[in-house]
Amino acid sequence: MIRACTxxxxxxxxxxxxxxxxxxxxxxITGGRFESVLPPSPQVKVAAVPSFRLDTALVSNAxxxxxxxxxxxxxxxxxxxxxxxxxxxxxxxxxxxxxPDLGRQPVTQVSWFAASAYCEARGARLPRWHEWELxxxxxxxxxxxxxxxxxxxxxxxxxxxxxxxxxxxxGASPANYFGVRDLHGVVWEWVEDAGSMLVSDDSREQGDPNxxxxxGSGAIDLEQKENYAMLMRIAMLSSMKASYSSNSxxxxxxxxVGARR
Amino acid sequence: xxLRRWLVPALLLxxxxxxxxxxxxxxxxxxxxxxxxxxGKPIDLDVYRGKKVLVTLFYGxxxxxxxLIIDTLRAIERQVDDAQRPELRVLLVSLDPDRDTxxxxxxxxxxxxxxxxxxxxxxxxAAAVRRLxxxxxxxxxxxxxxxxxxxxxxxxxxxxxxxxxxxxxLGHADPELxxxxxxx
Numbered sequence: 001m002i003r004a005c006t007x008x009x010x011x012x013x014x015x016x017x018x019x020x021x022x023x024x025x026x027x028x029i030t031g032g033r034f035e036s037v038l039p040p041s042p043q044v045k046v047a048a049v050p051s052f053r054l055d056t057a058l059v060s061n062a063x064x065x066x067x068x069x070x071x072x073x074x075x076x077x078x079x080x081x082x083x084x085x086x087x088x089x090x091x092x093x094x095x096x097x098x099x100p101d102l103g104r105q106p107v108t109q110v111s112w113f114a115a116s117a118y119c120e121a122r123g124a125r126l127p128r129w130h131e132w133e134l135x136x137x138x139x140x141x142x143x144x145x146x147x148x149x150x151x152x153x154x155x156x157x158x159x160x161x162x163x164x165x166x167x168x169x170x171g172a173s174p175a176n177y178f179g180v181r182d183l184h185g186v187v188w189e190w191v192e193d194a195g196s197m198l199v200s201d202d203s204r205e206q207g208d209p210n211x212x213x214x215x216g217s218g219a220i221d222l223e224q225k226e227n228y229a230m231l232m233r234i235a236m237l238s239s240m241k242a243s244y245s246s247n248s249x250x251x252x253x254x255x256x257v258g259a260r261r
Numbered sequence: 262x263x264l265r266r267w268l269v270p271a272l273l274l275x276x277x278x279x280x281x282x283x284x285x286x287x288x289x290x291x292x293x294x295x296x297x298x299x300x301g302k303p304i305d306l307d308v309y310r311g312k313k314v315l316v317t318l319f320y321g322x323x324x325x326x327x328x329l330i331i332d333t334l335r336a337i338e339r340q341v342d343d344a345q346r347p348e349l350r351v352l353l354v355s356l357d358p359d360r361d362t363x364x365x366x367x368x369x370x371x372x373x374x375x376x377x378x379x380x381x382x383x384x385x386x387a388a389a390v391r392r393l394x395x396x397x398x399x400x401x402x403x404x405x406x407x408x409x410x411x412x413x414x415x416x417x418x419x420x421x422x423x424x425x426x427x428x429x430x431l432g433h434a435d436p437e438l439x440x441x442x443x444x445x
Binding site: 007040041043079080081082083112114116193194195196197198238241242243252 | 287396410
């Protein structure tokens with residue numbers, strides 16, 4: 001009984017993670033006309049992306065733990081079922097503490113609602129798909145390396161790395177042309193418009209063509225079929241409901257240029 | 262062992278509460294969105310709390326599928342038990358904050374002879390639309406020409422706002438949805 005009591009007390013104890021890396025460092029990224037794998041419409045192939053600011057690293061468990069302690073409605077034991085499924089932060093040692101080994105790793109097992117709320121609390125928002133894709137098009141030396149076969153191969157090599165043995169620390173991968181890290185690793189990322197993918201192969205609606213009716217112009221055809229890594233991202237995002245969590249899905253935040261943190 | 266006598270139930274309670282709380286909080290009304298109805302009156306998302314509600318997202322200027330949404334909602338209403346029908350409410354929230362102003366929604370309600378005593382056509386701002394669509398599993402995308410591409414999902418809510426059934430079927434009343442509304 002005393003043992004159970006101690007456990008309970010420990011679980012309820014607020015915990016201060018030492019040495020946790022503070023997130024929130026971001027860089028400005030110049031927008032422009034961008035050819036996305038997900039064009040704005042069947043008729044319009046080029047997206048106009050306004051300039052924006054993007055976090056250089058993924059949000060870490062320690063970052064997210066600070067948020068959860070301040071906004072208790074996002075603790076895994078208090079969160080509304082509408083906003084997060086049962087996997088939400090399940091890998092943490094308690095409702096407010098990731099555990100000593102997880103602090104620097106990117107937070108995963110978070111729903112779109114929780115990720116959105118985190119960014120909102122920081123005066124930011126999730127990046128939009130076209131923003132994310134534009135930032136991710138950069139190699140270490142050029143802003144758009146998508147037509148470089150060597151760069152494409154490098155991305156695929158990164159994706160093929162196993163997450164076994166734990167995720168690398170947030171911000172540990174080399175910076176790209178814009179100064180942004182972690183875009184192509186083992187962690188995939190929520191975007192603000194995750195519910196706007198509207199690709200025709202929606203895994204939630206498989207098997208019944210009548211359940212796939214879109215008002216308006218219908219499903220949007222994907223472009224650049226050779227851009228395999230981006231297409232995988234879209235497949236992942238379009239298969240996730242906003243309350244879902246996954247051990248490979250994390251996020252970072254963005255802001256409009258000129259917005260004050 | 263007085264301690265033990267209260268500690269055991271207390272612990273049991275402590276561990277069982279979060280689960281029960283999660284169950285309760287599946288309500289759509291966890292979203293505290295402020296909307297405007299077709300008369301420009303501010304309403305909350307839970308304007309029909311206590312009633313069974315059919316809720317869906319649409320946009321007024323949609324040429325083809327969206328008129329069909331209204332017909333489908335009417336078909337469901339017609340086929341619901343006589344006892345249930347007066348208790349059923351319909352909430353149509355527009356995806357298009359720019360063009361579906363309350364005045365535009367009022368014109369749509371009048372032209373489709375919608376009884377706004379039981380139906381509400383609502384305007385929501387872009388952020389509210391995004392959260393609502395996420396909660397209702399509706400995919401949507403604004404197109405460069407101002408139209409929207411969107412999946413059509415009719416959700417049935419119970420009196421507390423919990424989603425009890427969802428249907429993507431248009432043109433007729435989905436039997437599963439009807440059954441969910443008719444239950445108790």
